[in-house]
Amino acid sequence: xxxxxxxxxxxKVGLSEETVxxxxxxxxxxxxxxxxxxxxxxxxxxxxxxxxIKAAVDQTHMPHASTLDGxxxxxxxxxxxxx
Amino acid sequence: xTTIRVQQHAFDPGAEINSFxxxxxxxxxxxxxxxxxxxxxxxxxxxxxxxxAMTLEYYPGMAERQLDDLVxxxxxxxxxxxxxxxxxxxxxxxxxxxxxxxxxxxxxxxxFAACEFLMDWLKTQAxxxxxxxTSDGATWVEAQASDDARAAKWKx
Numbered sequence: 001x002x003x004x005x006x007x008x009x010x011x012k013v014g015l016s017e018e019t020v021x022x023x024x025x026x027x028x029x030x031x032x033x034x035x036x037x038x039x040x041x042x043x044x045x046x047x048x049x050x051x052x053i054k055a056a057v058d059q060t061h062m063p064h065a066s067t068l069d070g071x072x073x074x075x076x077x078x079x080x081x082x083x
Numbered sequence: 084x085t086t087i088r089v090q091q092h093a094f095d096p097g098a099e100i101n102s103f104x105x106x107x108x109x110x111x112x113x114x115x116x117x118x119x120x121x122x123x124x125x126x127x128x129x130x131x132x133x134x135x136a137m138t139l140e141y142y143p144g145m146a147e148r149q150l151d152d153l154v155x156x157x158x159x160x161x162x163x164x165x166x167x168x169x170x171x172x173x174x175x176x177x178x179x180x181x182x183x184x185x186x187x188x189x190x191x192x193x194x195f196a197a198c199e200f201l202m203d204w205l206k207t208q209a210x211x212x213x214x215x216x217t218s219d220g221a222t223w224v225e226a227q228a229s230d231d232a233r234a235a236k237w238k239x
Contacts, residue, residue, distance in 0.1 A: 082209050
């Protein structure tokens with residue numbers, strides 16, 4: 001799957017986009033944040049306060065507890081501030 | 084009809100509104116909202132910090148989809164003849180128009196309500212992020228609880 005990062009999440013991770021293949025036990029958005037955090041200190045720093053992170057699965061806002069089944073694109077970003 | 088544009092280049096709100104009215108000659112009411120870039124951060128200009136410039140980052144694809152979905156939700160609530168949303172991304176300076184929302188309806192109350200609904204939801208749902216440049220450097224704007232409260236009041 002493709003993982004996208006925006007705003008300060010992107011700056012903390014140091015990447016705007018990466019392609020990952022998480023193991024089968026990674027079933028929810030929370031699991032994915034745990035797994036990504038285990039891969040580098042930069043990811044761990046970006047995901048250290050989960051309350052500040054919003055997620056979208058295939059371009060739709062989703063709560064952290066929702067499952068990833070078949071997701072092609074997962075995005076992590078801070079609460080939006082447009083308009 | 085619905086027109087949604089997310090663009091880097093500047094737009095002229097007056098020209099956009101003129102053409103929107105011209106294409107809806109039989110709508111009795113057209114309500115518009117223009118969001119402009121402020122030159123300060125904080126509750127008031129006197130207490131705030133000066134902001135020289137801003138960069139708006141966005142999620143291409145999802146931003147357009149989300150705005151389209153918000154217009155669909157507005158159309159379920161009010162009989163809208165036409166809706167226009169224009170939203171900038173990229174570098175901005177104070178005074179620049181950031182966003183324009185226009186709603187055309189038969190009567191004014193629906194136009195006002197739809198315009199406010201679209202702005203309130205756009206502020207909390209559309210994937211855009213502002214980074215402000217001040218004398219201390221550039222910092223990401225934090226989301227406001229008051230914006231969440233405004234959006235929540237539309238929940239059925």
